[in-house]
Structure formats: structure tokens, C-alpha cells
Amino acid sequence: MIKAVKGFRDLLPHETPTWRRVEENARGLFEAYGYSELRVPVLEKTELFKRSLGDTSDIVEKEMYTFQDKGGENLTMRPEATASIARAYLEHALYHSDPVGKYYFFGPMFRHERPQAGRLRQFHQLDVEAFGTMSPSLDAEVISLLYSLYKHLEIAHLTTLEINSLGCRECRPIFRDLLVEFLNKVKEDLCPDCQRRIERNPLRVLDCKVKTCQRILEEAPTISQHLCPPCKEYQDMILIHLEDLDVPYIINSRLVRGLDYYTRTVFELTTSSSGAQNAVAAGGRYDDLLLQIGGKEIPGIGFAVGIERTLLLLHKGKSKNHCLPFHCYLAPLGPRALREGLKLAQKLRERGVRLEITHEEKSLKAQLRRASKLNVPLVLILGDEELKAGVVIAKNMKKGTQEPCPLDEERLLTYIKREEGP
Numbered sequence: 001m002i003k004a005v006k007g008f009r010d011l012l013p014h015e016t017p018t019w020r021r022v023e024e025n026a027r028g029l030f031e032a033y034g035y036s037e038l039r040v041p042v043l044e045k046t047e048l049f050k051r052s053l054g055d056t057s058d059i060v061e062k063e064m065y066t067f068q069d070k071g072g073e074n075l076t077m078r079p080e081a082t083a084s085i086a087r088a089y090l091e092h093a094l095y096h097s098d099p100v101g102k103y104y105f106f107g108p109m110f111r112h113e114r115p116q117a118g119r120l121r122q123f124h125q126l127d128v129e130a131f132g133t134m135s136p137s138l139d140a141e142v143i144s145l146l147y148s149l150y151k152h153l154e155i156a157h158l159t160t161l162e163i164n165s166l167g168c169r170e171c172r173p174i175f176r177d178l179l180v181e182f183l184n185k186v187k188e189d190l191c192p193d194c195q196r197r198i199e200r201n202p203l204r205v206l207d208c209k210v211k212t213c214q215r216i217l218e219e220a221p222t223i224s225q226h227l228c229p230p231c232k233e234y235q236d237m238i239l240i241h242l243e244d245l246d247v248p249y250i251i252n253s254r255l256v257r258g259l260d261y262y263t264r265t266v267f268e269l270t271t272s273s274s275g276a277q278n279a280v281a282a283g284g285r286y287d288d289l290l291l292q293i294g295g296k297e298i299p300g301i302g303f304a305v306g307i308e309r310t311l312l313l314l315h316k317g318k319s320k321n322h323c324l325p326f327h328c329y330l331a332p333l334g335p336r337a338l339r340e341g342l343k344l345a346q347k348l349r350e351r352g353v354r355l356e357i358t359h360e361e362k363s364l365k366a367q368l369r370r371a372s373k374l375n376v377p378l379v380l381i382l383g384d385e386e387l388k389a390g391v392v393i394a395k396n397m398k399k400g401t402q403e404p405c406p407l408d409e410e411r412l413l414t415y416i417k418r419e420e421g422p
């Protein structure tokens with residue numbers, strides 16, 4: 001038997017309603033905040049991610065699905081969307097039509113990681129990106145938009161919003177030197193990955209998940225102590241706005257992100273309830289990214305929501321099942337009734353009625369059993385006698401009562417609406 005590729009998961013029908021609920025809530029909210037949908041392709045030139053994420057990021061070092069196509073071009077299945085959206089924004093010169101570009105995106109991402117709960121090789125993200133504005137109120141608005149999404153989904157209480165600033169071109173190098181000095185002193189005790197990172201990407205050491213490293217790092221200098229005055233002022237202002245907007249947060253001065261393009265603001269929405277994979281969404285400001293990928297000096301900020309991890313949380317929060325139930329069930333008895341029933345079903349469905357019909361020849365008892373299993377409130381029974389009399393028997397499954405109803409689309413529609421109640 002051929003099975004799915006490792007780390008690539010099927011989404012089964014019982015999961016799609018919750019999935020759609022997340023997606024629909026997000027779309028509504030993002031559009032309310034003035035973001036419009038921009039869709040980017042799955043494949044990009046490998047160079048795009050190398051330049052944006054940085055050669056030393058985990059993604060570029062070991063997680064990308066990269067291959068040469070038949071024409072010998074080096075391509076990568078997108079591991080994240082920010083770089084692609086930034087590329088599209090620059091390529092189509094969207095900044096000409098509006099200096100404030102606000103876009104959202106939804107789609108699959110691909111990373112070759114070790115699959116486990118909440119960690120897949122094809123996973124999905126909802127992305128929000130705002131280009132062209134550098135203002136603490138925008139940062140706060142973007143963060144509060146993320147928080148609002150989880151509030152809408154009724155799981156905000158299961159998450160913690162963590163914020164930090166990574167400084168800018170001025171103050172980050174100074175902090176970096178101090179950090180390297182500290183790390184070299186404790187080098188022997190750090191894990192091999194961290195030892196390697198000291199030279200190549202020391203800030204990433206702060207993000208190490210190894211327990212012994214974390215203990216040692218408690219003594220490390222933090223960037224918040226070394227922010228330059230403009231960066232410090234910028235962050236303070238964000239926090240004021242967040243308080244105005246009633247968004248609860250904590251400052252995590254050790255928070256760094258896995259991608260190299262971030263400047264100043266970074267944030268993560270974490271949860272303690274899904275084990276090791278504790279970030280459900282993350283984002284930050286990237287004022288150098290557009291320049292790095294060969295464009296213009298345009299600032300940006302955004303976030304990515306991990307759908308699968310959010311779904312794990314929703315199941316924890318025991319959120320209601322939002323599967324749409326049927327309005328009625330059509331039970332035809334015999335081939336003639338099936339022909340007529342099929343026509344009637346088509347008409348009612350075109351009018352918005354959610355209706356299920358039996359296609360096999362089944363006894364009335366069997367059909368009623370299935371209707372009751374599907375929890376359908378109303379069953380329309382159609383046999384040869386009903387056809388002759390021009391009626392259909394409407395059976396109310398809850399009350400157990402039944403009555404004939406004229407076999408007429410309009411009359412039936414009124415009847416179904418009335419049975420359904422307000």
C-alpha cells in the first residue's frame with residue numbers, strides 16, 4: 001500500500017470544520033484591519049531564502065526542500081512566506097500604488113524537520129505583513145491583531161505573548177560583541193551547536209532549547225540592557241500602546257527569532273500546553289529585509305500563525321464543533337421515487353438547503369437509522385404512493401411526528417424553514 005510522505009499529513013473531514021473556522025476568523029479580522037490577500041507561489045529561487053533568512057539560520061542550514069529542476073535552476077519550496085511576499089511586493093512595485101502595503105497570505109510551508117506532534121514537513125501558516133511604515137503604534141496594532149485572532153478563537157487564555165527588541169544596526173553589534181565575550185568564557189559547557197554558533201550567529205545561542213545551555217545563559221547579558229536610546233524609546237512606546245489596547249504581554253529579554261532578518265521588535269505567542277513545540281505564532285519587524293533581497297530600503301513588520309499548532313490548542317480548549325448539520329434527509333423508496341427525489345434534492349439544494357439523499361435501494365428503516373445517526377432533524381419520505389398523491393411525508397425526528405406535505409419546492413422550502421425554527 002502506498003502511504004503519504006513522512007511529515008506530510010492528510011486533513012480528514014472531521015478536522016476541516018475547525019480548520020476553516022480558524023481561516024475564516026482570520027480572513028475577516030485581517031480584512032477589518034485593512035489587509036488584502038496576496039498569494040505567492042510555492043516555488044521560489046533558492047537565493048531568495050538564502051539572502052533573506054541568512055546562511056546560518058536553521059532553515060537554510062538544514063531544513064529547506066531544495067532541488068534543481070529540469071532546466072538546472074536551483075529552486076526551493078517556500079519554508080516561510082515573508083520573503084516571498086516581500087519579493088512580490090518589490091517585483092510588482094506595489095509601493096507605487098500605495099506607500100502603506102498591508103497584505104495577508106494563507107498556505108502550506110515546507111521544512112525538512114523531524115516530524116512530531118505540532119511539527120510537520122508540510123505545515124500551514126497564516127501570514128500578515130505590513131510594509132512602508134515604521135511606527136511603534138503599527139507594531140502594537142500588528143501584535144494586537146494577532147492577539148485578537150486568538151481571542152476570537154476563544155483560546156487567548158491558553159497563550160502568553162512574549163515581546164523583545166533585538167535592537168538596530170547601531171546597538172546590536174555592540175551587544176553582539178559583549179555576548180560573544182561572555183559566550184567564549186563559558187564555551188566549554190555549551191552544547192556543540194551553540195559552540196558553533198558563537199562565531200557564526202551568537203544571538204541564536206540565546207534561543208537554545210538545551211537545558212544546560214539555558215542555565216548558563218541566565219547569566220548572559222541581555223539586549224534590553226544595551227538598546228540605544230531610539231530603540232529603547234521605540235519599545236517603550238509599543239508597550240504603552242499595548243496597555244491602551246488591553247493586550248497582556250510579558251517581556252522576554254532572551255527572545256530571539258530563528259530567522260536573521262529581524263530588527264527591533266520581535267514577539268511570539270507561546271503556550272505551555274503543547275509540549276516542546278511551544279510557539280503557536282511569531283513575528284517581528286524587518287527593516288533591512290527588503291534591501292537585502294535586492295530592493296529598496298522599505299521597513300516592514302509581520303507575523304506567521306502556525307495553523308496545526310493552533311488547532312492543537314483549539315482541541316485543548318474544547319471549542320465547539322462547528323460542522324454544519326444537514327437541514328433534512330430525503331428517503332426515496334424505489335427507483336421512480338429516486339428519480340423524482342434527485343430532482344427535488346437539486347432544487348432544494350440550489351435554494352440553500354443542506355440535504356442528504358440515499359442513492360442505494362434501502363428500506364425505510366435503514367434510511368431512518370442513517371438520518372438519525374447524522375442527527376438530521378427532518379426526513380422527507382418519498383414512495384410510489386406519495387408520488388401518486390403529489391406529496392412527500394415529512395417526519396420530525398425529534399418529536400417522532402409525521403405529516404404529508406405537498407411535493408412542491410416552494411411549499412417544502414417554507415416547511416423546512418419553519419421546522420428549523422428561528
Ligand code: ATP
Pocket residue numbers: 080111113118119120121122123124125257258277278279280281282283304305306307308309
Ligand atoms: P520552532 O522554534 O518551533 O521551530 P520557528 O521559529 O521555526 O518555530 P517560525 O519560522 O517563526 O517558527 O514559524 C512561525 C510558526 O509556524 C511557528 O510558531 C509554528 O507555529 C509554525 N511552525 C514552524 N515550523 C513548523 C513545523 N515544522 N510544523 C508545524 N508548524 C510549524
Ligand code: MG
Pocket residue numbers: 058258
Ligand atoms: Mg523551526
